[in-house]
Amino acid sequence: MPSDRYKFCNHRFVEIDNYGERLIGCVEGNRWTWRASKQPIELPEDDLKALKESRKEAALGGSS
Numbered sequence: 520m521p522s523d524r525y526k527f528c529n530h531r532f533v534e535i536d537n538y539g540e541r542l543i544g545c546v547e548g549n550r551w552t553w554r555a556s557k558q559p560i561e562l563p564e565d566d567l568k569a570l571k572e573s574r575k576e577a578a579l580g581g582s583s
């Protein structure tokens with residue numbers, strides 16, 4: 520079983536910085552884990568939206 524697949528879905532892991540806390544999980548599924556919690560968490564809609572936007576910009580901006 521590939522270790523980079525999140526167990527709740529088949530999307531790839533991404534690592535994000537959420538107010539200084541490192542979260543690992545899935546943008547599409549909105550399921551996140553972090554080192555202090557064994558249970559997955561969901562991000563608020565606004566945070567998720569901002570995250571998607573920033574990732575889109577990063578992808579477009581790329582390696583300027």
Ligand SMILES: [Zn+2]
Pocket residue numbers: 525527528529530531545546547548549
């Ligand atoms: Zn997913």
